[in-house]
Amino acid sequence: MSEKARFAKTVLFVPPGVDPEEVTDEMVLPGSNIVVGPYAGHSQIKEVEFVKSSSRAKDCPKDNRPEFAILGRSNVGKSSLINALVRKKEVALTSKKPGKTQLINHFLVNKSWYIVDLPGYGFLEEVGLILRLTATVLLSFLWLFARAPDSAKTDWSSFTKGYFLNRETLVAVLLLIDASVPPQRIDLDCANWLGRNNIPMTFVFTKCDKMKASKGKRPDENIKDFQELIRENYRQHPPWIMTSSVTGLGRDELLLHMSQLRNYWDQ
Ligand SMILES: Nc1nc2c(ncn2[C@@H]2O[C@H](COP(=O)(O)OP(=O)(O)OP(=O)(O)O)[C@@H](O)[C@H]2O)c(=O)[nH]1
Numbered sequence: 001m002s003e004k005a006r007f008a009k010t011v012l013f014v015p016p017g018v019d020p021e022e023v024t025d026e027m028v029l030p031g032s033n034i035v036v037g038p039y040a041g042h043s044q045i046k047e048v049e050f051v052k053s054s055s056r057a058k059d060c061p062k063d064n065r066p067e068f069a070i071l072g073r074s075n076v077g078k079s080s081l082i083n084a085l086v087r088k089k090e091v092a093l094t095s096k097k098p099g100k101t102q103l104i105n106h107f108l109v110n111k112s113w114y115i116v117d118l119p120g121y122g123f124l125e126e127v128g129l130i131l132r133l134t135a136t137v138l139l140s141f142l143w144l145f146a147r148a149p150d151s152a153k154t155d156w157s158s159f160t161k162g163y164f165l166n167r168e169t170l171v172a173v174l175l176l177i178d179a180s181v182p183p184q185r186i187d188l189d190c191a192n193w194l195g196r197n198n199i200p201m202t203f204v205f206t207k208c209d210k211m212k213a214s215k216g217k218r219p220d221e222n223i224k225d226f227q228e229l230i231r232e233n234y235r236q237h238p239p240w241i242m243t244s245s246v247t248g249l250g251r252d253e254l255l256l257h258m259s260q261l262r263n264y265w266d267q
């Protein structure tokens, strides 16, 4: 294998249908490590329709359409990203106040594929303390490795395991990472968990417009730090892309990337 192909294979995301030896700079989407291949196609969103909220994987739509799950810490910008992709203000609002059993929200795009809005991880709701989706993932670590209580076990099996591990139509998880702050343990844990379970993911770095580093590092530096922490766990680096819901940075590129993943999955 040539040096170039080795570089392409370890640093870039080379999609199906592309020979790493043939990758050129023009094939890499700006602000990302994503190579565009022959499966990329129509990517713009014309129509979005809220379909349903589900609390368990088995309650999710069963029509076999491909889907992307949006996952990330609370406040990372999940709803803003969905609204930016869709170019509508109100679409993701439906998921703003999920009831305690309404955790997985399906939006049907162009009558052909789904965007799935999941609640943010990293916080507990007030009284009654319902652990929302990925808090459950994290509790499940405790359960697996440190014997958390039975309730965690129940949540784990019925929810996290049920959705991420058994959802056959899941094309990829878009794991949102706030690029305006240094790498967070909770995000790294989540990425590593997905990686260990072979669940395809794309890192979507949000808030990349926050370039004025009054204190701390710039987004590109935080992104580099995050990649380095992730690198050792993967033979091939997962796709990543810089976005901003404020400036629209990365929007069209992310949609194009999603189209190639979807079309390959769908063939
Ligand atoms: N500067 C900047 N701010 C952003 C961006 N995306 C989101 N925000 C802000 O970050 C805050 C949280 O955004 P949301 O989209 O509500 O975050 P969320 O991940 O859906 O949060 P939860 O639903 O609570 O899990 C809001 O104040 C947004 O205006 C971005 O790209 N740039």
Ligand SMILES: [Mg+2]
Residues within 6 Å of the ligand: 078, 079, 080, 095, 096
């Ligand atoms: Mg939200």
